[in-house]
Amino acid sequence: MRAGRVAAIARPVAAAALLVTLVASVAAGAPVPAGAREPARDPSIGPGLEWVAHRENPFRRGDDADFINSDLAFTGDHLIQGNFGGFSVWDIADPAVPTLVSTVSCPGGQGDVSAVGNLVFVSVDETMSDDSCQAERVPETDENWEGVRIFDVSDPASPQYVAAVRTRCGSHTHTVVPDPASADRVFVYVSAYSRGASRNCTGRNPLQIIEVPLAAPEGASVIGELELFDDESAFGPEDRVAGGAETRSTTGCHDITAYPAKALAVAACRGDGLLLSIADPLAPVVLQRVRDPAVAFWHSGIFDHAASTVVFQDELGDGFINTCSPAFGADRGADAAWRIQPDGLVKAGTFKLPRVQSDLEKCVAHSGGLVPVPDRFVIAQAWLEGGVSVIDFTEPAAPVELTWFDRPDYGYSMDYTAGIWSVYPYRGHLYASDMYEGLEVLRLTDPAFADAARYDDTGLNPQTQPEYAWVWRDAPVVPSSAAERTPMEILSVHPATLEPSPVAEITVSLPAGSLAAGETADIWWMPTQSVLATVTAASDGSMAATTVTLPGPLGPGSYDVVVRGDVSAPRLALATVVVAAPAPSLAPDAAPATSDASAWWLVVLLSFAAVLVSHSALAKRRRRRSRP
Template identity: 80%
Template sequence: MRDRGRLRTWPAAAATFAVLGAAVLLAPPAVSTPSAAQPADREPSIGPGLEWVAHRDNPFRQGDDPDFINSDLAFTGDHLVQGNYAGFSIWDIADPTAPELVSAVSCPGGQGDISAVGNLVIVSVDETMSDDSCEAGRVPETEDNWEGIRIFDISDPRQPRFAAAVRTRCGSHTHTIVPDPASAERVFVYVNAYSRGASRNCTGRNPLQVVEVPLDAPEDAAVESELDLFEDATAFGPDDRVAGGAETRSTTGCHDITAFPAKGLAVAACRGDGLLLSIADPLAPVVLQRVRDPAVAFWHSGIFDNEATRIVFQDELGDGFINTCSPAFGADRGADAVWLVQPDGLAKAGTYKLPRTQSELEKCVAHSGGLVPVPGRFIVAQAWLEGGVSVIDFTDPAAPVELTWFDRPDYGYSMDYTAGIWSVYPYRGYLYASDMYEGLEVLRLTDPLFADAARYDDSGLNPQTQPEFAWVWRDAPVVPASDAERASLETLVVDPATMEPSTTATVSVSLPPGSLQPGETADVWWMPTQAVLATVTAAADGSLAATEVTLPGPLEVGRYDLVVRGDASAPRLAIGIVDVVTDQRARADEATDDDGLPRWPFLAALVLLLVGAGAFAVLARRRASS
């Protein structure tokens, strides 16, 4: 989204949020639940397979003042970080249905694009400020100014600490985290920004700037390299322009980049251009292909499928200030465009537009979203500003379909600035949506289609750094054949472990602490038919409580394997054995000692010995008394 701060001066009201020292922690707002979040006439429309489970108010909100709107989201463990034009908030989402505001840090700078890496939070500053501190005020772009990225230490999320700032040319409209493949001790930050008229530092074509951030020493963060991605760039000619609320933009820099480190690729949305990049060397991205589309006015962002064979680009026609979700704009503008990644380059394969017409009081256009991890499908959760949230299946690029939605009615009047859902991202089976004015919305994916999307205990997520999902635990386990390999596996306790033949049977399975990762989801597999009998959750100590499962029959004489495997600890296995035996063998087993020798001869001899000893004693007493 275009930074509204470019259009007007920073209000005096921001001074009331000036940071004393490192940050001001705002008082938490009152807790609000979905049913109490909105008046009846603003209750949202919600599609099938989706449940609205929580709402939290924007802790920065000052009426309808756009200087205090929420922007993007990032995730680190059980915490969500929400950017804001006036700073950022940290929410505890250990229980997604009851988010708790941990802290709200006032540090104005506009846009507030956000990322979280370990104990660090990185914030984009796209306002020209008097200096890099949180106490800085807004100054004109034609005077000496500062803009770039700020870095905070959230080791204590209740008391975030200002750690560092890095100045970048043209500021940071958005940024993208790219891991260093050679070292886990640092990350690179791709800083995206574009020119916007009269400015001391931000004119012409802006290069991609790469900032190195040492995770243990953020104060040493610095610009490491710069790259012009458009050495031959020219503005769109008159024939490329389209009439309407906004014209195609000439390229002066990139709005957003989505990296896919596991594939060594990135997709860049750069105003008038879409780029496919190689980031095999993160410090020197290489443009693999550059595409233009006369139907696209403003390339906003892009999302890969899990195989990096398809890309969805979003077109932010009108910069988010108009309603493009109306018949007047047609189906191809302000929409999603699906492109195939082919050996000979990118090829456009289809478009998608929100199917629900929005009122003329609403601003609606394609905006930020992320991949919903469902194996074999290309499903995206995406924001449409006042068009709400849409979950779209792009598996068939030529015929995308909306699966479900969340759409709140308009405010009943036209906002001076844009409004609605800025971004929405999947995390641990829930969707988290950042509403600019309203706050934070939490939605639960309930359709069985999304079951696998819930089965990740992510340590964190920066949506512009797309992870590669692997469903190792979905395939049937492979049990080792050799006794030595089987002996090395965790032992699954099965009770009873021995039984007689039957059509079916119920047993209890359990594991001791440390067998699984705490809280992970695990499947109980019946290996004869490679079927999942139960799906359970590991305890906080990694144990598996006694769980009853029904074994499918017929259970004939033999030995059968039961396996437990977790989704987070896969491909590790725990194995147990069920012995099905006949009556005769069962009695024989009961009468066999640990060395496999029959017990009854010894028992008989012992009985005879005892009887004989008793008789001898009786006889001895009689003789003694005679």
């Protein structure tokens, strides 16, 4: 999207009327988070989802589109929310109570953001009088500046402006790509596209690559350009298919999603979709170009975890009209799932928001990200004023909406676009950036999403898709040799020695510093490779005393108990429980080995036996004497 830069709004395309199932399920009695401004606009909320927090847009000035929120990025316990007027820093250590830490007024839409450690990158895609935060918007035909600004948020309450990098055509969005050869720098792919009369932004815009030295971000600079298209390969008006969408000409890319762990990226480039190899981040290679007659504007893409499928979003109408109506059909302004096969991308299916929206609303597929659920392809995605969807694409040919969050219209039509710009999963919650309303926090409550919070969550840049590691899914491997076991963390266990029994209980604990602060950890019983309990580490990395039941029967022997955290893995804490063998029974001719008073019955029994023997012998002698 571009404020004030859209020359025309795509006209509705005639299509067969579509039966749309109206979902009337509303979360009965759903609590309204503190800070919700308009109770009359309470949202419809689907199953397995809870609205836990709402925060106002700190930049908002009525319905002025120069102060709307845009994208999100996450670094540790902080969320960075972009805005056409700057950005906000939120403390989300407690997702139910997000706290505004600071706002940075530095205009220059659209404010796409990323975060790497303490650095925040902000896209500027409006022509500004200069690169300062006091700059004013100027016509594109005047001398101007646009590109990427870099801030240091080491002190989240006082972010510092440290660098600005000018790029041709500005930066509509950007993508952080780590350097596989060095942790000391990252690359930033800058996406932008030409849009008519301009001093610097005409024709097709190349992919520009910025190098950022992390220890010296003031030295950031453009170090490469790559032409992804030529006259023959770029989509143009002559490539439109009769009866198809009024697809936008390719004058650059809108969005690139990188998956560094797979050395792949997908680029959504208005009229074209690209699959790229980024094995060499400084020299991306186009593996395949695809087009779709139904797609008007290739907006963005999301990989599944295995990089076997990608979902592209179509921003039909640039976000200025309601495409979520039967008039546009099921495959316009929608999601399209493409399988990544050895011979290239193959379209597998489409998904369209199932709830018809009011024509007072702008509704179309927009930004989202992967929900990290093992063995499934689930995404969270924004639909502008159509709200939020959580969609299961595990079977790409038959995607299913699992739940949703959707406000009613304002009662009038906004002059500019409105609604949820983007939504992303982070630590088991969904964070949604509403352009005018502010920040929404939703909690995934369905047990099917329980695993979505168990991964290394130090940060998230949605256009740099992480490879999620679910270490807790596989049993730990405990070394067998004493030399390897000796240096392992000692897990405190009580009692450490047990008697044989069908079942028993032990209590385990760890001191401060044993685990990462607040991480999730499992207590494993290694004989059966089963989890006895799942706990949360304290802020000092300790694990409180936890009592667990050991599955029996417990015969004599030594048994390993292990604690492993999701973040601190593969490090393990180990304890050994000994089940003692029972005392051996006495041999028939053995003398009693105890003088314990509890053996009184044995003394009585032996005395009684002696009397019986004596009487028997006496009777035998008498019988012999009485014989004739």
